[in-house]
Amino acid sequence: MWTGRPVGELPSPAFTVDLDTAKRNAEKMRDRCKALGVVLRPHMKTHKTLEGGSLMTGGTLRKIVVSTLAEGRFFANGGFDDILYAYPLPFDKVEECAALAERLDAFHVLVDSHAALSLLKKRPLSHGKRWKVWLKIDCENHRAGLRHSDPAALELAKAIAEGATKLTGIYAHCGNSYSCHGASEIQAVARTTTALTLKFMDQLKEAGVSCSICSIGSTPSCSHPVPEMAQLSEVHPGNFLFYDAQQMMIGSCQLEDIAVRVLTRVIGHYPHRNQMLVDCGWTGLSLHSLGQLPTGYALVEGHPNLKLVGMTQEHGRIEPVAGKLDFAQFPLGSLLALIPYHACATAAMHPVYYVHSEGRVVTTWKPVRGW
Amino acid sequence: MWTGRPVGELPSPAFTVDLDTAKRNAEKMRDRCKALGVVLRPHMKTHKTLEGGSLMTGGTLRKIVVSTLAEGRFFANGGFDDILYAYPLPFDKVEECAALAERLDAFHVLVDSHAALSLLKKRPLSHGKRWKVWLKIDCENHRAGLRHSDPAALELAKAIAEGATKLTGIYAHCGNSYSCHGASEIQAVARTTTALTLKFMDQLKEAGVSCSICSIGSTPSCSHPVPEMAQLSEVHPGNFLFYDAQQMMIGSCQLEDIAVRVLTRVIGHYPHRNQMLVDCGWTGLSLHSLGQLPTGYALVEGHPNLKLVGMTQEHGRIEPVAGKLDFAQFPLGSLLALIPYHACATAAMHPVYYVHSEGRVVTTWKPVRGW
Numbered sequence: 130m131w132t133g134r135p136v137g138e139l140p141s142p143a144f145t146v147d148l149d150t151a152k153r154n155a156e157k158m159r160d161r162c163k164a165l166g167v168v169l170r171p172h173m174k175t176h177k178t179l180e181g182g183s184l185m186t187g188g189t190l191r192k193i194v195v196s197t198l199a200e201g202r203f204f205a206n207g208g209f210d211d212i213l214y215a216y217p218l219p220f221d222k223v224e225e226c227a228a229l230a231e232r233l234d235a236f237h238v239l240v241d242s243h244a245a246l247s248l249l250k251k252r253p254l255s256h257g258k259r260w261k262v263w264l265k266i267d268c269e270n271h272r273a274g275l276r277h278s279d280p281a282a283l284e285l286a287k288a289i290a291e292g293a294t295k296l297t298g299i300y301a302h303c304g305n306s307y308s309c310h311g312a313s314e315i316q317a318v319a320r321t322t323t324a325l326t327l328k329f330m331d332q333l334k335e336a337g338v339s340c341s342i343c344s345i346g347s348t349p350s351c352s353h354p355v356p357e358m359a360q361l362s363e364v365h366p367g368n369f370l371f372y373d374a375q376q377m378m379i380g381s382c383q384l385e386d387i388a389v390r391v392l393t394r395v396i397g398h399y400p401h402r403n404q405m406l407v408d409c410g411w412t413g414l415s416l417h418s419l420g421q422l423p424t425g426y427a428l429v430e431g432h433p434n435l436k437l438v439g440m441t442q443e444h445g446r447i448e449p450v451a452g453k454l455d456f457a458q459f460p461l462g463s464l465l466a467l468i469p470y471h472a473c474a475t476a477a478m479h480p481v482y483y484v485h486s487e488g489r490v491v492t493t494w495k496p497v498r499g500w
Numbered sequence: 501m502w503t504g505r506p507v508g509e510l511p512s513p514a515f516t517v518d519l520d521t522a523k524r525n526a527e528k529m530r531d532r533c534k535a536l537g538v539v540l541r542p543h544m545k546t547h548k549t550l551e552g553g554s555l556m557t558g559g560t561l562r563k564i565v566v567s568t569l570a571e572g573r574f575f576a577n578g579g580f581d582d583i584l585y586a587y588p589l590p591f592d593k594v595e596e597c598a599a600l601a602e603r604l605d606a607f608h609v610l611v612d613s614h615a616a617l618s619l620l621k622k623r624p625l626s627h628g629k630r631w632k633v634w635l636k637i638d639c640e641n642h643r644a645g646l647r648h649s650d651p652a653a654l655e656l657a658k659a660i661a662e663g664a665t666k667l668t669g670i671y672a673h674c675g676n677s678y679s680c681h682g683a684s685e686i687q688a689v690a691r692t693t694t695a696l697t698l699k700f701m702d703q704l705k706e707a708g709v710s711c712s713i714c715s716i717g718s719t720p721s722c723s724h725p726v727p728e729m730a731q732l733s734e735v736h737p738g739n740f741l742f743y744d745a746q747q748m749m750i751g752s753c754q755l756e757d758i759a760v761r762v763l764t765r766v767i768g769h770y771p772h773r774n775q776m777l778v779d780c781g782w783t784g785l786s787l788h789s790l791g792q793l794p795t796g797y798a799l800v801e802g803h804p805n806l807k808l809v810g811m812t813q814e815h816g817r818i819e820p821v822a823g824k825l826d827f828a829q830f831p832l833g834s835l836l837a838l839i840p841y842h843a844c845a846t847a848a849m850h851p852v853y854y855v856h857s858e859g860r861v862v863t864t865w866k867p868v869r870g871w
Contacts, residue, residue: 140871220765272777462592500512500779
């Protein structure tokens with residue numbers, strides 16, 4: 130119903146995706162991986178849409194990563210295959226994983242414990258199919274995974290490689306790249322994660338454990354890859370389709386690479402407190418910047434002197450960074466474009482994304498939600 | 501598909517509602533309003549479900565407040581009427597408001613500017629029906645609304661009362677009660693908001709402007725009403741159906757009044773950093789406590805020594821508040837119940853609520869999303 134209409138007519142708040150920018154981001158990442166000689170297995174968690182997945186895979190609909198089983202089902206039903214559920218195997222979802230593993234060419238699961246592995250061993254797949262299992266290792270990111278240097282990691286890898294399960298890949302997430310500032314800090318993290326992952330692969334080889342794939346990822350590291358990453362088989366960044374203010378501040382992208390906005394309208398003028406209200410609260414943006422940007426909870430496109438100082442459920446409060454607000458410049462009903470701090474979090478608040486090109490809506494995307 | 505099954509078997513993360521507690525909260529608030537002699541017009545924004553609305557209205561499905569037009573349409577389609585869209589009239593949604601106003605017995609809109617009012621005047625309703633318009637006044641809350649003491653408020657009230665629009669109500673939100681600690685601070689805010697609202701009603705009367713309804717609201721103030729509130733016609737709290745850790749800390753409720761939880765399972769043990777992971781990240785809880793609770797981002801039911809120290813999209817990191825974590829107490833796959841800091845924000849992350857009684861799921865509720 131919105132197709133063909135100017136973006137400025139959209140009901141607000143609206144989550145918009147600049148299709149040309151998103152396409153360019155997807156192509157750049159594919160080119161970067163091609164030049165490096167590694168397979169790109171993009172992560173779907175930021176956008177959670179079939180269309181975004183198609184752009185990221187260059188239309189192949191093969192080799193993706195998902196963060197929830199709901200995404201796994203959604204992408205499988207949407208024609209995708211070779212799906213890695215890169216999440217410590219949840220004990221309540223083994224049967225559903227088995228159904229996907231039996232139905233798809235390749236539905237990979239991930240473990241970092243013997244307890245999880247034993248659930249897989251206890252539930253062999255039909256027709257003698259072996260579970261494709263990845264081992265998650267922790268290369269200084271300190272979230273999930275067995276530490277790369279922990280002998281238990283090698284032991285678990287060996288156990289995975291036996292019987293009803295097959296050791297398909299080694300997975301490391303360099304989420305610690307999110308605390309970097311600038312390409313050289315990002316590259317230092319990428320270099321360390323790569324080196325530790327490759328060292329682990331060498332240990333596997335020495336131990337006679339067969340494993341063909343190793344993958345690291347994060348949008349910062351894959352936006353500034355180091356040459357050593359050429360020795361990996363895969364990378365798995367996700368945010369890069371959209372990018373956001375956080376990625377810009379980390380140094381992963383430039384302002385012009387950010388494909389998403391939240392459109393919002395001015396709904397109130399309050400000159401006595403030098404403030405205006407807009408129709409975007411935390412249901413439209415999330416609280417993810419924690420207000421720590423110099424411009425508060427978001428960047429207001431084209432208005433560096435505006436600061437989104439606070440949000441309640443459906444209201445945003447905007448003040449000037451300095452001086453008096455020129456209310457005549459922002460009449461009631463006028464439109465502002467907020468550049469989100471964290472695109473994953475902002476996208477998660479919207480049941481529909483309005484996708485535009487050259488100022489007009491070209492389509493809408495509907496993300497999957499839940500688990 | 502989940503009906504009749506034990507709550508402990510739900511897939512995690514799961515947003516659960518204890519039906520008996522929610523019913524009791526709804527009844528208590530209705531009894532409180534009845535005793536006070538004011539009409540309860542409950543706000544739907546926290547739960548956004550037909551079932552929650554039915555509980556809050558005691559089955560009448562009449563006299564509710566909504567925060568988005570999507571809620572307005574949803575509740576209208578679900579058989580509700582006498583709906584107040586208590587939000588500064590958005591300029592892009594006038595036509596949709598008109599459709600609801602023409603279709604329902606009573607669809608009320610709210611303004612705090614002449615610019616918004618003029619949009620209504622320019623779009624008269626069919627069959628000579630007059631727009632039911634509420635004026636929002638700001639009684640020291642400092643969000644939307646004209647200041648109670650501003651002569652412009654009286655002028656706008658007069659303008660609303662003319663022609664195609666009818667001044668139906670005066671609306672004040674005492675959101676400033678959210679910074680209170682304890683009943684006496686809450687009651688001071690309630691007293692001030694009530695006094696300022698009633699004073700404004702007196703001014704209207706003196707000016708010969710007819711207006712039958714005045715309403716104030718917020719869950720803290722309506723959980724601890726002051727006798728003066730008896731002079732109001734209505735109150736419009738919303739959160740009280742669920743309550744949450746924030747309301748408990750403000751002093752609106754006790755722990756046993758909190759009807760909602762997020763069930764989550766342990767997915768990883770990391771003894772070397774004295775930490776375990778659970779399968780609830782910010783997509784399942786929101787970041788709304790900002791980690792400022794003594795127990796981090798939530799309360800872990802029955803485990804006051806556990807602290808949810810951080811969350812990423814799908815992972816939560818739990819540590820002991822002090823000492824060594826007893827991992828044997830929390831085997832992989834075991835279930836924990838998180839008590840949310842802000843139920844409105846947590847509910848907003850879930851496409852389905854699992855409603856239970858006496859340990860078993862009795863039904864599911866599906867909230868409306870979007871705008």
